[in-house]
Structures are given as C-alpha cells and as structure tokens.
Amino acid sequence: MQKLPIDADYLKTTLLELLAIPSPTGLTDEIVHYTGAKLEALGVAYELTRRGTIRAVLRRNLPERRRTNPACAIVAHLDTLGAMVREIKPSGRLSLMPVGTWSSRWAEGGRVTLFTDTGRERGSVLPLMASGHVYNEAIDSQPVNWDQLELRIDAPISSAADARARGIQIGDFVAFDAAPEVLENGYIVSRHLDDKAGVAAVLAALKAVVDSKATVPMNCHLVFTLTEEVGSGARAVIESDVSEVIGVDIGPVATGQGAHELGVTIPLMDSAGPHDYHLTRRLLRLCEDHGIPSHRDVFRFYHSDASAAVNAGHDVRTALLCFGADASHGYERTHLSGLVNLAELLALYIQSGPTIASDRERWVDSVEGFSHQLDADQLARADTPLPDANELVRPGETAATDEEKGGAKA
Numbered sequence: 390m391q392k393l394p395i396d397a398d399y400l401k402t403t404l405l406e407l408l409a410i411p412s413p414t415g416l417t418d419e420i421v422h423y424t425g426a427k428l429e430a431l432g433v434a435y436e437l438t439r440r441g442t443i444r445a446v447l448r449r450n451l452p453e454r455r456r457t458n459p460a461c462a463i464v465a466h467l468d469t470l471g472a473m474v475r476e477i478k479p480s481g482r483l484s485l486m487p488v489g490t491w492s493s494r495w496a497e498g499g500r501v502t503l504f505t506d507t508g509r510e511r512g513s514v515l516p517l518m519a520s521g522h523v524y525n526e527a528i529d530s531q532p533v534n535w536d537q538l539e540l541r542i543d544a545p546i547s548s549a550a551d552a553r554a555r556g557i558q559i560g561d562f563v564a565f566d567a568a569p570e571v572l573e574n575g576y577i578v579s580r581h582l583d584d585k586a587g588v589a590a591v592l593a594a595l596k597a598v599v600d601s602k603a604t605v606p607m608n609c610h611l612v613f614t615l616t617e618e619v620g621s622g623a624r625a626v627i628e629s630d631v632s633e634v635i636g637v638d639i640g641p642v643a644t645g646q647g648a649h650e651l652g653v654t655i656p657l658m659d660s661a662g663p664h665d666y667h668l669t670r671r672l673l674r675l676c677e678d679h680g681i682p683s684h685r686d687v688f689r690f691y692h693s694d695a696s697a698a699v700n701a702g703h704d705v706r707t708a709l710l711c712f713g714a715d716a717s718h719g720y721e722r723t724h725l726s727g728l729v730n731l732a733e734l735l736a737l738y739i740q741s742g743p744t745i746a747s748d749r750e751r752w753v754d755s756v757e758g759f760s761h762q763l764d765a766d767q768l769a770r771a772d773t774p775l776p777d778a779n780e781l782v783r784p785g786e787t788a789a790t791d792e793e794k795g796g797a798k799a
Contacts, residue, residue: 390741391601392737393597393603393737395593395594395736396596397593397729400589400592400593400729401571401577401589403592404569404582404585406423407423407467407585407588408581409567411471411564412469412564413469413489413562413563414470414471414616414619415468415473415488415562416471416504417467418441421437424592428595428611431595431599433445433595434446438625440615442613442626443467444612444628445612445613446609446610447598447605447610447611447739448605449607449608451605451606459632459633460610460631461631461634461739461743462609462611462623462627462628462635463591463609463611463735464634464635464637464695465588465591465638465694466587466588466613466617466618466638466694467585467588467613467615469581469583470565470618470718471488471562471565472487472514472540473486473488473561473562473563474503474561474563475559477549477552477553481546481549482539482541482542483503483552484538485514485538486535488619489619490718493533493535494533496514496538496565498515499514499580500568501513501540501564501566502563503540503542503563504561504563504564505555505556506561510543512541512542513541513543514565515541516537517531517537517539540563542555565580568720575725575726576650576722577724577725581721582639582722582723583639583717586639586712586728587638587639587711587712587731588613588637589728590712590731590732591611591637591735593729593732594731594736595611595739597732598740603736606740606741610631612626612694617693617694620692620697622693622694623694623701624697627701627703627705632743633665633705633707633708633743634698634699634705634707634708635668635695635708635709635710635735635738636694636708636710637709637711638693638694638709638710638711639714640654640684640686640714641688641717642714642717646688647686648684648711649684649713650722650727651682651726652682652684652730653681653682653684653712653727653731653734654684654712654713655669655708656685656691657669657685657686658687658688659687659691659693659696660691660696661692661696661699664695664707665708666762667744667745667760668706668744672738675734675737676734679737681730683734684713686711693709695709706748710731710735713727745760
C-alpha cells in the first residue's frame with residue numbers, strides 16, 4: 390500500500406465540469422452521461438440501473454489462486470438540491486417547491502434555469518416583497534419560507550396565460566446556478582459542492598490507482614447515486630458481496646463542529662447512529678500513518694448514502710469520509726487541498742483490503758475469532774497485509790475465482 394500522487398488539476402477541472410451540469414434530483418440524465426464518459430476514459434467498467442445510478446467496478450488484481458475477498462463500495466451522489474414549479478400565479482410568476490431539504494433563505498436571489506418539456510427559460514428567485522422602494526422596511530420582516538418566494542422568468546410574461554404559452558407547466562424543474570469561483574489561495578466557493586466535490590475526489594482517487602497500477606486486493610465498487618438529496622440514495626444499489634460501504638459527502642463546518650475545510654473529516658456518528666467502529670478507526674489510522682490531516686466529528690442533523698444502505702437492510706460496515714465545507718446547502722466553501730487529501734485517503738483505502746478478514750463470510754458459526762472493539766492490537770492488525778486470511782479456504786472447499794463467485798458485471 391502506498392500514498393499515491395493525486396492529479397489536482399484533474400480534480401479541479403472535473404469539479405468545474407460537474408458544477409456546469411444542472412442535476413437537481415430527478416433531472417440527472419446528463420450528469421450520468423458525463424460521469425460514464427469519465428469512467429470510460431479511465432478504462433473502468435461500469436453498469437447503470439434503470440434510472441441511471443452508476444456502479445463501476447475496479448477489480449482485484451491479486452493472483453487468481455487467492456480466494457476472493459468481499460467487495461467494498463465507495464458511494465457519492467450526483468444529484469443536487471433544486472426546486473419544482475408548484476403553481477403558476479395569475480401574474481405569471483411561479484411558486485416553487487424545494488427538491489431536497491434546504492432553506493428558502495439560500496434560494497432567495499438565486500439565478501436559475503427552468504426546464505420546460507421543450508426548452509429552457511432563465512429567471513431569478515425573489516421574495517414576494519422585493520423592492521425597498523415600494524415596501525420600505527417591510528421587506529426586512531418577511532418570513533423565511535418557500536411560500537414567500539416566487540420565480541420571475543426573464544421573458545415578456547404578465548399573466549398565467551403568457552407563462553403557459555411559453556410552455557411553462559406545473560412540475561417543471563428549476564436548477565440553481567452553481568456560480569463557482571476558484572481562488573488562487575485554493576479556496577473553492579460554489580453552490581452544489583455537495584456532492585460534486587466528493588464525486589470529483591472519488592474520480593481523482595480512481596485515476597491515481599489506475600495510473601499507478603497499484604495493487605487492488607478486493608473488488609471495489611464505485612457507486613454514483615441520483616437520489617441522496619431526497620433520502621433514498623444507495624438503498625437499492627449495494628450488491629450482496631459488499632461488506633463495507635464508504636460514503637463520500639460534505640462535512641458541515643460550523644461553531645461546535647469538528648469538520649474543517651483543510652484535511653479530511655471523519656464523522657463517527659450521524660443522525661442514523663454510529664458508523665462502524667473498526668472501519669472508522671482504520672481510516673483514522675490510515676490518515677495518521679500516511680500524513681493526511683484528519684478531523685473527527687459527530688453530525689446531529691445529517692443522513693448519507695452510507696446510512697441509506699444500512700436502512701435498506703444491508704449487513705455492511707459503514708463509514709463516512711467528508712470534505713469540510715462552510716455554509717452547507719448554501720454558497721458552500723471548501724479548499725482544494727482538502728479535496729486532494731480526501732482523494733489520497735480513498736486511494737489508500739482501495740489498496741487496503743478488507744477491514745476484518747472474516748467479513749468475506751456473511752455468517753460465522755462461532756464468536757471465536759470475532760472482533761474485539763476495545764482490543765488495541767486489532768487496530769494495528771487491520772492495516773497489516775493478511776495473505777493467509779486472503780487465501781483461507783475452509784476444509785472441503787477449493788479456491789474460487791471472481792468469475793466462479795459471480796457478482797458485479799465487468
């Protein structure tokens with residue numbers, strides 16, 4: 390296992406290209422095409438679900454005589470926050486319903502694209518009382534909720550009939566401009582860094598592993614989901630051979646939180662409960678051993694693709710790796726160096742093999758050999774290659790190849 394160099398220019402360019410593609414939950418086909426093309430350029434096989442969730446497979450490259458390990462999965466989401474038209478007002482302005490959970494405070498003032506069935510319209514999201522010259526101080530006492538906003542389309546529209554004549558209908562998607570800015574000091578400010586920055590880090594880590602021809606001890610599924618912002622995410626896309634799921638997502642930076650824009654943030658718990666003891670501590674150990682800055686945190690109001698997998702009934706160990714970002718679900722800010730650190734850790738994890746060797750079996754018939762959470766020596770053993778465990782074959786069995794075991798399609 391080695392710490393691999395990350396192509397920071399590739400990561401940054403990929404992020405900016407992702408941010409340029411509108412992808413509110415439910416309107417994600419184009420970003421699926423983009424991500425598929427990136428995987429093809431890296432020579433990594435993938436497949437799609439009916440709705441477009443992507444599962445790429447980086448296959449183990451150990452000798453075939455060694456018994457197949459369980460697979461791992463790294464999951465990031467391509468969908469973002471957005472809105473949908475819920476009413477065409479008599480004035481021709483549009484009431485909105487949020488797609489995903491986010492405050493109308495961050496929608497107010499946003500420049501947007503509205504997607505009709507036949508075209509696109511540009512516009513601005515405004516409060517109902519938008520002009521101080523008209524409403525004076527009343528503009529400062531408006532409630533903060535979606536009912537207090539309306540979308541003004543930049544076209545000659547003064548009635549509902551005018552709006553309908555342009556093809557505008559209830560249920561049209563509204564995508565908010567990302568408006569990214571990359572500063573010379575490494576800071577990146579944009580909407581929708583959640584989770585396009587995470588996707589860019591995953592692709593950069595994958596590129597590093599592929600370019601270096603590093604050893605991959607177990608099949609690694611790179612999963613890109615489309616519905617994380619509305620809660621389902623990875624619920625239906627984790628295969629039965631996967632024993633570990635790493636979610637990659639935003640880490641909210643705020644007073645009282647441990648997340649930081651520099652380095653990698655590793656939360657030990659979120660709204661769904663604690664993440665796996667052994668896997669999280671192994672990731673922290675990888676950071677310590679390889680000089681990657683890391684920060685522990687606990688998230689109070691947070692769900693992820695990792696927790697979605699467990700909630701769906703998958704018997705998997707989970708962990709969450711985050712890029713720290715200020716003002717989550719708003720104009721988010723992170724730092725390029727933190728994204729590089731995240732990619733470095735992901736590349737190390739891909740090379741590291743299973744956290745617990747016995748996890749290749751879904752059921753074991755005794756507590757003998759089962760893990761001990763408070764055994765300090767076990768953490769040390771977790772990062773040590775275990776060739777005997779990888780080659781383990783029970784009496785009466787023969788070593789199975791990937792093809793014999795089945796699993797993900799190449």
